[in-house]
Amino acid sequence: MKHKTFRTRVALAAAGLLTMSALTACGGGAASASGSGPIVLGSLLTIDNPFWSNADVKATSEAWEKYINKELGGINGREVKVVTCDDKGDSAAGTTCANNLLAEEPVAFVNNASLVVGQVVLPQFTQAKVATLGAWPISQQENENPLLFPTTSGASGTYPGLAVYLRSIGVENVALVFEDNGAANAVAKSLADLWETLGGKKSSIFSYGLRTPDFTPLASQVAASKPEAVIAGIGAGDAVRVLKAFKAAGVDVPITTTQTPAVKTVLESSGGAAEGVYFSFVCSPTSGNGKDAELYEHVMKTYAPDRELTGQTCAASSGMQYALSVLQGIKGDITKESVLAQAQKSTDWPGFMTHPMESGAAAKEAPAIRNPYVTVAQYKKGEFVPVTVDGVPANLKPYVNVRDGIPWFRGTLPAS
Template identity: 30%
Template sequence: MRRPLMGAALSALALTMTACGSSGSDSTSDAPAAGASGKPITVGYVNMEGGALSFPDVRIGAEAGVRYVNTELNGVNGRPLKLMRCDVDGTPEKSIDCANKFVEAKVAFVFQGIDPGVDAMLPILKSAGIPITGHSADAPGQQADANAMAFGTAAPASLSAPLKFYSQQDVRSYAFVLPEAPWGHAVADKVLKPASAALGMKPKLLFTDAANPDWSSLVATAMAGKPDMIGGPVLTDEQCAAFVGALKNTGYRGKIFGGTCTSAFAKAIGNEAAAGVVTFSDMWRADGAESAPAAKQKEIKVFEKGMKAVGKPDTLNVFAEAPFSDAVNLARILSTIKGEITGPAVLDALQKTKDFDLFLGPVVTCDGKAWPGQSNCGNSILFYENQPEGGVKVVSDGYLRLTPADLAPAK
């Protein structure tokens, strides 16, 4: 399976995460009886679920977000959102199948969870005037598609942000572990190497079989030369636990970057062992609520209440946060549409979004200028540090915002 540059945590793990398990099905989620009661707005919902790689938390977060929109926000001007679910497995064939079903059902737009095969559906959706949106752009075509818009941080910005963050701490050398895959090398060649050169940093980029990594060997190689920081931008929780554990077992006490790892890895190795590991996200995390501004703390409570309402009070990770946030953001933006909610009207409203305060996220403008050539609205990242007593704390000065100018080659 091929993989391009990733977005933030939500899409970055699509090829390296171990199976989570799911029944998987194509279905339509009816609007709740309470709340919005107008004519439903049918929305195509696509997510990778039910196969060898499965992300049910993403779908659950989307459903919880839609339920909150319908019951607490009066839907979209009184009309409830209604998700038409179609599961994918990462292959172009399945994505095409879902696209055809969405066209036949005449959905207003497609709401995407995780779909590495999404590029295959883009021509079908575009010809039917159906835009696609979600949190991250999962494939190169989608990243540059004028019929697509994603609320999250653009892949080049999110992957360069750790280098900018650490360069501000006088880190001049680092070792990163990356998957031995085409997209892993693309990350290295197109983002990490040029960003390192611009920031005056010396990289050591190590590639490993994501399915069978030799952590002892990787740790030994990473530590050779005594880099200022060791880690990886797209480690899964399982990989993070193994890698950090192996590093700590050697007595290493330097800086560790855990990338996209969530609180699950800390639970696996213990809070004391995980303490000091830095991770990143483009959202205010529920397990780091005390670090968030007061307004965002209120939004975190809304998210927690929303997950409790669907019977998932412990599903408070970024995989659920991002789609919950997207559902709320979509409802607010769609409510500005005057007249019929059609595909072109939805795309126009999305792309006219300016200085918009994302639910659980930063302020964004969706005119394609956050990172030229990318369909994402965002270019900002938060950095968290795991605490010995559990949970995380923001250690960046709020959001770290990147533009291409921040990574211009040094003169």
């Protein structure tokens, strides 16, 4: 079977600072709530952080804000204004951001992607009864929240989807490599449990510290365990050194990770160590959505020309497109109450370069995740080549959905 490919379109995620630059001196919130003036959408992001930067998400949301206002004339004649705050991955800063954003009285949040939103900030948003449209959930609190409407699976799908893919090609023994922190440890543990559920024989967890100076000892430990594949939880900042260490240690098995390190700086600086690595993506321009891909490229090239197209920009575009769909579906005043009501009616959505959102697809343990699917592609000679699967074992068929010739993988079973 001939593989489809798509060009490497990746970018260096620029560092960001706490920003409320979208606000005017009078503030956007009161006007938003009153049914006149700009429609304010809040966005809580971790940007200035060594492990995870969502600068591309901020740029993407702002690009779609400009597109909606300049080319669509806003929503019912009202401008859309995205207000971003960087929590830096710090709990105290997250609380401050939440207070500042809520003070602006947003009708919804959009594309929240934060290391602290689940345990620290989400209760504040929930108490305020403000919906989140589009997000990158990484915690169980987000997966369960009834006011969260993510268009993709976030971390709850990107790693489990890799596990399903590896089991579908017969891998029995996997090494799980993650940073030693609370969220990452929880992901690693859940992956180990999933591996057993999927019929895998052995999973070994290896942890590394923040700002690890040398990954050689870690890579040697992984190599010594003789895994048949590796699932690596690495960000763009550590990816080059980790992949090089794996290569030097002779880890000559499929190495898999998420879309996060699939960026230009990693792929071009790895000295060939990224060649052959498998990445999970929540959306793919090869999935048959030609018009969606054209619109996506138009918005980004017109309003964020300094940004290459990445997994982050694609996922954030999906979130903004869903927010636009929800806002356009409201009859009457656009308020936080009407947005929440409309989102609750819009849990089935065709997607935007993603697998569709389907209320029946949500798992019992993650009712907010209505699109738990990811696709997997291997990096080969400057291109990402989507994988194919043939003869999926019967026990794995509920976890695999083939659309337009491309398999999508989920790590949970639907509740129904």
